[in-house]
Amino acid sequence: MAEIDEMCRLDRARASVLAELHEVLEGETLRAQRHGPHVQDLWRRTAQHIGGGKLMRPMLLLEVLDAFRAEGSAGPAGSDASRGSDAARWSDAAHGSDPGSGAGDAVALRCAAALEILHYAFLLHDDVIDHDLVRRGDDNLVGALHRHGRAGGDDGASLHWARSAGILMGDLLLSRAHQLLARVDVPAPMRAELLDLLDHAVTESAAGEFLDVGLADGMIPPARREIDTMTRSKTAVYSVELPLGMACVLAGAGAEVRAALEDAGRCIGIAFQLQDDALSAFGAEHHHGKDPWSDFREGKQTRIMDAARSTASWPAVAELLGRSDLTDAQGLRLRGLLVDCGARDRVAEEIEALLDEARRILHDGPARIPAAVVEVIEQQMRRLEGRTR
Template identity: 40%
Template sequence: MTMNETTAPGAVDDVIDAFFAERIARADRLAPSYAALWRRAAEASLGGKRLRPRLLLAAHDALGGGDRVSALTAAAAFELLHTALLLHDDVLDGDLVRRGRPNLAGGFAADALDDGLGGAAASAWGEASGLLAGDVLISAVHALVARLETPARRAVHEIVDDSLFVTAAGEHADVGFGLGAIPASAADIVRMMEQKTASYSFAAPLRAAAAIAEAGPDVDGALHRVGTQLGFLYQLRDDVLGVFGAEERTGKSVLGDLREGKRTLLIAFAEEQPAWRRVRHLFGRRSLEADDAARLRDALLACGAAEEIERLIDEHRGQACRDIEDASLPAPLRRELVALAHRIAERDG
């Protein structure tokens, strides 16, 4: 298989579906509302690009791995980890929509409102449900990894644990930057981006594939470095799409990052420019409307920040491709990773 596939690997979806069916059946015996939590968690896992499973499976195959069952199970675990972190991210950001539809927190809050609960209580119920759903899915990740029948099981557990540890550092910094609780230089923002996205989305699935394929420490190190670069590139494009993207393609509101006051390199590049200073008071305003968001976007274009980010994306794409070509990896995997770097840099959703 290759990372060029546009649909999710069916066998990975089968593992995920079977896991959710088992958990929903167990939850049904405890409480209807808890079973609803698991059903909505299952729904939250639908509709994604399945980037992490595709990455893990393609790397496993290119490295000559012969344990397809373990690779499929690990791939499903990383998709559940992604879903868990999205659920937590939505709660932290106060978002109620994901992939173009109400997210888990939004669904529980809407149901509570329909049942006559007050607005504040309904919102709290939605947030608590989103938080708990993310918690149980993180536990589910380790439960799935525990099922691996491979000597690499412990190594994959440690890779998951390390990626979560690093990702939490990045998420904590991201929230702190947005609230003004932590000062944020451009270097701080770069470090946050590498921690928040690169570790669990790219480096960890690649390293897990290498562990299952018994590829050795040199390959693990190379994939860690390459994965971090790809993740940084992905987050650069993601930050642009968060402001200038099309909602029908990204599945997220293009007002969210502006309302949140999200500290990105795009904003860091703009901050000292006169065009941005004139509208900076609108940035981070929770009541931000479309017209004022358009003023912020116009300022980011006028001051050159958007152009600077595009230049940075091209620069890092070129560096990532050169480093991939120089890595001690099989030629087919190098080709796949170079192609992935180009798709990440050029994506619109």
């Protein structure tokens, strides 16, 4: 029964995030009326695609924030007394007598929606950059626009139009994420901290993606330093560190607790990225729903490739990596090489080491992190260890 209650609670939270996203997108669709049916259609299609994933980032924020609140205390609120008391006051007001309907929940939901909107903006630009038309086994937004456009006959023009729309909608959503956070109804110092976190995450993600493309295109030599920076920056920061940091800010957590959660979040985020690389390289197509060889074909210089580089198999790997016309047989051979040379195991060990480090920070660090918060993050780690897509 407790498990079913818990599932219902999570489903309700997910439904609230989707409703919040829907409200934002609905507002934009309405506003686009002055731009005519074509722009409105773009917003409607976007609304169909956004929020179609697991809502990992908004849910991490909401669950950790709930855990902080359930504990009733978020620890001492840092060294800046005025910020601390502001935060605590806001946090108290948000709770009120009914924790389910306070102003704090509206703020948290808004932040959660901003996280998913930011995520989707990045996905859109990644899809344009990587020439992907498919995600989770279905047309992504660019693919759906292209399918619609090419019905008119001109395949090249349709693809150009669909990709351009992907760039522009990504811009609109990136702006929207900023606008939402810049206006959340919290004390100014707290809002500034949220904006700092967003700033850091955007800067990291774009830098990581730039390195990813430069490495894959052979414009940046595949040095370990660049590969590590890319792995650490591309998605780890905005996917884990950012939601955890936002939860700490909204809960008014103390500086030590926040630093510990961000450190743990960094480890989990990097593990998440490494596992993503591993799933792309070794996972079954029907699981991740993408071209099974896309990372190989694009010559992605993941940590797996870096681990293979120092082995005797490297010449054979290098021979196949980056071939845009890679056949299934060649893909399977490349996969086999990466398993046999130990690269897969090496990266699996690194993932375990990162998750161990995260557990150490959560349990044995100097910060006194509330037990409920630790439990939520460990749940997330267990989900991560078991994921197949």
